[in-house]
Amino acid sequence: MSAPVAIEGGFAEVGAGRWLTGRGQPAAFSGSAVRRRRAGWRVRDRSLIDLVETTGMAKCADSARPFLTHIPCAAPVFAVSGKVLVAPAAARVDAQALKVIPMSMKSSLCVTEFGGGEWVVMATASRTARIPVGDGETISARPEAVVAWTGRRPTGFCPKLGLLDILLPRAPRDLLLTFYGPGVVWVEGAGAPGLQSPRLQNFQRRVHGL
Numbered sequence: 001m002s003a004p005v006a007i008e009g010g011f012a013e014v015g016a017g018r019w020l021t022g023r024g025q026p027a028a029f030s031g032s033a034v035r036r037r038r039a040g041w042r043v044r045d046r047s048l049i050d051l052v053e054t055t056g057m058a059k060c061a062d063s064a065r066p067f068l069t070h071i072p073c074a075a076p077v078f079a080v081s082g083k084v085l086v087a088p089a090a091a092r093v094d095a096q097a098l099k100v101i102p103m104s105m106k107s108s109l110c111v112t113e114f115g116g117g118e119w120v121v122m123a124t125a126s127r128t129a130r131i132p133v134g135d136g137e138t139i140s141a142r143p144e145a146v147v148a149w150t151g152r153r154p155t156g157f158c159p160k161l162g163l164l165d166i167l168l169p170r171a172p173r174d175l176l177l178t179f180y181g182p183g184v185v186w187v188e189g190a191g192a193p194g195l196q197s198p199r200l201q202n203f204q205r206r207v208h209g210l
Helices: 163-167 198-208
Strands: 006-008 011-014 017-022 033-036 049-054 058-060 067-072 077-080 084-088 092-098 109-114 119-124 128-133 138-141 146-149 155-157 176-180 183-188
Touching: 011 067, 011 084, 017 058, 067 183, 077 119, 119 146, 128 138, 138 183, 176 183
Parallel strands: none
Antiparallel strands: 006 011, 011 058, 017 049, 017 084, 033 049, 067 119, 077 109, 077 146, 084 119, 092 109, 128 183, 138 176, 146 183, 155 176
């Protein structure tokens, strides 16, 4: 098992070693921090997570995602790749695309699987909640709120597509991911949709007959 991580004041501090980090990390380090190439078409998370070799102390923090959550990987943990801050390189098992809209890659999430008794630190824009899901139970969450989970792969739900969903390059509204127990789900706060222009609001009313 890799050396532990110390979390203090919004920073995750690690020592010398090989680490998977979010883009632009570490924020500060002693010695050297060399970014290694992660090649191959099967490395789905290579555009979101870097491989960094450090020879001394390294501090990781993201100014846009200041809340840190340490997740032990005694069981396989599936983490949203874009929210990974730092983890031992040995912790990574695989990466995959999670479809939120069934049968479509639109709005899919890149997910990295961690295991091997290691750990991963997630960085989020808000505080996270750890939600146990009992055997036979389910929980639904907005895709943008999902941080990580254990257990079965969730399924996506998409309401009936409207004309605007086809014409405009945006995701349909009210998308959900349903998780099945037993397992644990980590979620953060979900932001309100952006305000729309009056012209777009009027067009929506005409299309939907409002």
